[in-house]
Amino acid sequence: MRLRNLNTFVKVARLGSFHAAAQQLHATQPTISSRINALETELGTQLFIRDKSGTRLSARGMQLLPYAEKLLAISQEMKQQIAEENPQRGTLRIGIADTLSYLWLSPLLKHWQSQHPLISFELISDVTPTLIHQLQECQLDLALMVADTAMNMQENGVELSDLVTEPLCSYPQCWVASPDLLNVDEISRISDLVQYPVLSFPRNTRPWRYLQKVFSQADDMPVFHTCSSVTSLLTLSLQGVGIALLPEPIVRESIESGRLSEIQVGEKRPLLSFCCSWRLDDDRIVPGLLAESARQIMKT
Numbered sequence: 383m384r385l386r387n388l389n390t391f392v393k394v395a396r397l398g399s400f401h402a403a404a405q406q407l408h409a410t411q412p413t414i415s416s417r418i419n420a421l422e423t424e425l426g427t428q429l430f431i432r433d434k435s436g437t438r439l440s441a442r443g444m445q446l447l448p449y450a451e452k453l454l455a456i457s458q459e460m461k462q463q464i465a466e467e468n469p470q471r472g473t474l475r476i477g478i479a480d481t482l483s484y485l486w487l488s489p490l491l492k493h494w495q496s497q498h499p500l501i502s503f504e505l506i507s508d509v510t511p512t513l514i515h516q517l518q519e520c521q522l523d524l525a526l527m528v529a530d531t532a533m534n535m536q537e538n539g540v541e542l543s544d545l546v547t548e549p550l551c552s553y554p555q556c557w558v559a560s561p562d563l564l565n566v567d568e569i570s571r572i573s574d575l576v577q578y579p580v581l582s583f584p585r586n587t588r589p590w591r592y593l594q595k596v597f598s599q600a601d602d603m604p605v606f607h608t609c610s611s612v613t614s615l616l617t618l619s620l621q622g623v624g625i626a627l628l629p630e631p632i633v634r635e636s637i638e639s640g641r642l643s644e645i646q647v648g649e650k651r652p653l654l655s656f657c658c659s660w661r662l663d664d665d666r667i668v669p670g671l672l673a674e675s676a677r678q679i680m681k682t
């Protein structure tokens with residue numbers, strides 16, 4: 383019995399939706415269905431009832447749920463115990479999105495060092511498409527990166543079936559600009575922004591594709607300046623080079639100090655979500671342990 387299938391079963395049971403489970407696990411809905419079908423075949427029983435009212439556990443599914451949760455908890459406890467009693471050695475290569483590096487790299491590395499003092503960490507900051515490619519080419523052992531859904535990944539031409547992918551965190555994004563560049567009281571909608579240069583993450587990243595979609599609904603497209611460094615995007619915004627859509631924790635201090643103004647465009651702040659991924663064929667326990675500790679730290 384594969385733990386991945388049990389984990390998928392628990393996700394669907396908790397969320398009450400195959401679609402929601404696919405989003406949270408960064409997998410396609412057919413993949414989720416395939417895992418559940420495999421588990422049902424192995425157990426010889428139907429675990430979910432799907433009808434017009436939604437998805438709910440069958441009687442056998444309700445019987446299985448507490449056992450599945452216990453097995454997953456025992457698996458995680460076992461991995462942690464083994465890691466504590468048998469310290470891992472060597473080098474671990476970790477790719478990290480620049481936003482997460484800006485916000486969390488220091489506490490993450492301090493925690494990882496304390497938990498795995500004999501491991502050397504090689505840290506690579508890059509955009510998500512590059513991190514996924516490096517992960518699949520065995521150039522990385524773990525990636526902490528931007529990713530909302532499997533559909534977004536597929537837009538990059540990437541197949542994630544050979545990766546374990548778990549959600550990390552999400553942040554609302556804010557439109558910001560220097561008060562020297564524009565008067566926010568004169569802005570009320572996206573089309574008002576096309577006259578200003580837009581600072582963005584590189585082409586083919588999720589943030590860049592989102593901006594392309596947003597401005598495609600306006601009468602004209604603005605000029606885009608792209609950069610992979612969130613620090614540089616923040617600096618350019620502060621210096622009045624252009625406007626930017628950046629994660630709220632990145633710009634919070636600058637907005638509070640008045641060095642940046644938040645631009646209200648009459649829409650809800652879009653979320654930017656992050657996930658952690660490692661290869662299914664990696665039989666070491668450390669990548670999964672590091673991912674779990676990252677999830678816990680980013681909850682604070």
